Amino acid sequence: MQLPPDRNYLETRHWRVTGWLLAAVWLFFLNIPLLAALHQPEPWRRVVGAATLVAFGVLYVFVFQWARGRRLERRGIPVARAWAAVALLLGLGLAGIPGTGGDWLTTLVFVAAAAVFLLPSRQSLVVVALAALTPPVTAALVPGWEAEGTVVFAVLLASFAMFGVTRLTQRNSELQAAQQEIRRLAVAEERARTARDLHDILGHSLTVVAVKAELAGRLLELDPARAATEIADVERLAREALADVRGTVGAYRGISLAGELAGARSALAAAGIAAELPDTAPELPAERDELFGWTVREGVTNVVRHSGARRCVIRVEPGLVEVRDDGRGPEAASSGPGGHGLVGLRERARRLDAAVTVGRRPDGPGFLLRVTLPVDQ
Structure with a gap:
């Protein structure tokens, strides 16, 4: 009984839904810059702020799911595409400054988390460090912007959490691959056992049958009675071999x-x-x-x-x-x-x-x- 194979055995429906929720739940923290954008006195600033934040959130979830799918399938994430995704997220965050003001720094939390999930460890560490240093540096350089210590803490916390998610995804992928390999080996072992038993049974039985048939052919004119006895043995051996084959492959006996x-x-x-x-x-x-x-x-x-x-x-x-x-x-x-x-x-x-x-x-x-x-x- 064979069932139609699932398109991706490594990711069940439950884990797909969980993945979307895991990515989307963090978007709640974009409410701070979104509220700042919606309270702008000028309409164009409200539009720019809200539009860039929506685009930022959609891109973040898409990038997270894309990278997660590749990790579960044990395929590597191209470094060039990973850097392009991180740069695009950062660009959208910067583009929203006219509408969000200094609250755009909240987007750095997501940029750092994406870098940890997408990039190699050393490269992601550089991005996290830069994201954590940006709030105090910009507060010192830009008049009217205050140093956001909570943003620095959030960047570090989110990066650490995403590091755990990355390792969990990797271990889950390895575990599922190992289980699949065990199943494949179990089937292969059963096939090998059947082939080995068939060889042992038929190799002996057919050799004896061939010898007795050859002997019966030589005795057919010299000793017909003995030839008949050998032919009867050939028939008996053939029936026993057939029964053994049926039993070996799990047919109708035993x-x-x-x-x-x-x-x-x-x-x-x-x-x-x-x-x-x-x-x-x-x-x-x-x-x-x-x-x-x-x-x-x-x-x-x-x-x-x-x-x-x-x-x-x-x-x-x-x-x-x-x-x-x-x-x-x-x-x-x-x-x-x-x-x-x-x-x-x-x-x-x-x-x-x-x-x-x-x-x-x-x-x-x-x-x-x-x-x-x-x-x-």
């Missing part, structure tokens, strides 16, 4: 609910996904036990490969088995055709008149796979 629960626990642990599974499997009729085992295998395969989940819960009752996670969930409706694994599961369920439910979890984000049938069946 699958059970207890075995799949144990395999699910191992697979989820290898993928770094917290698992909540029953300790023991209930006693079930053979056909139902096999169907429930297939359901657990299909559900866990989806969780490991496609969901991006952090937690998986498997619930088993005499008439129900359910696999749910807290990942991205399906993009299409649950009535869609699904992947090959889901089609096969529906076919097996149909033989027992069982109902298969596939779709979003009703109690929150994530994916739900459930198979139900009457308990008295």
Whole structure:
């Protein structure tokens, strides 16, 4: 069962909304220069002050989200573009001086924070130092402007806070990349195990089959009775090899609910996904036990490969088995055709008149796979 991949697995919808809020909430501190602009006696000053502040706020949020997206995707931020963004923010702050007066210094808080988020450490430190020194220097040089100690403190505090946000974003990106790599390795390990088992089984069986077939061909005229015996052995070996192959690739033999629960626990642990599974499997009729085992295998395969989940819960009752996670969930409706694994599961369920439910979890984000049938069946 395959789900349509999310365009950007590193950034879920929750984190996108959080990112916008994290950038926009700081714009509250622009109320000081905005109020100064709105109280200007001349209309053109009010327009210039308000327009430049609005443009400043929009640009700040856009730059923050652009840089944050690149960091989450583990792509570098071009230094030239970073300096251009910092310079443009500073330019908008300066352009608003006719409307904001000395209160334009508040924009330096955002310029310093943007520099910390965009630029390399040493370069951002230079920008922060200049932003912190600007208020006392301009107060000494420009008549009528007062030294704003609160602005200096705000510049330093915002820079320190943005440094923490930068490191948090970086660590979050590295963690998600590591989880993705673990999932990829878990799938690769399973494929390698299957290939190795197939090689071991078929390598031995087909070698013996070839030897016996060659021997039977030579004995066909010399000793027909022994040749018939060898041909019978060839048939037996071929059937045993076929059964072993089916068991190895998880076909129609050897699958059970207890075995799949144990395999699910191992697979989820290898993928770094917290698992909540029953300790023991209930006693079930053979056909139902096999169907429930297939359901657990299909559900866990989806969780490991496609969901991006952090937690998986498997619930088993005499008439129900359910696999749910807290990942991205399906993009299409649950009535869609699904992947090959889901089609096969529906076919097996149909033989027992069982109902298969596939779709979003009703109690929150994530994916739900459930198979139900009457308990008295």
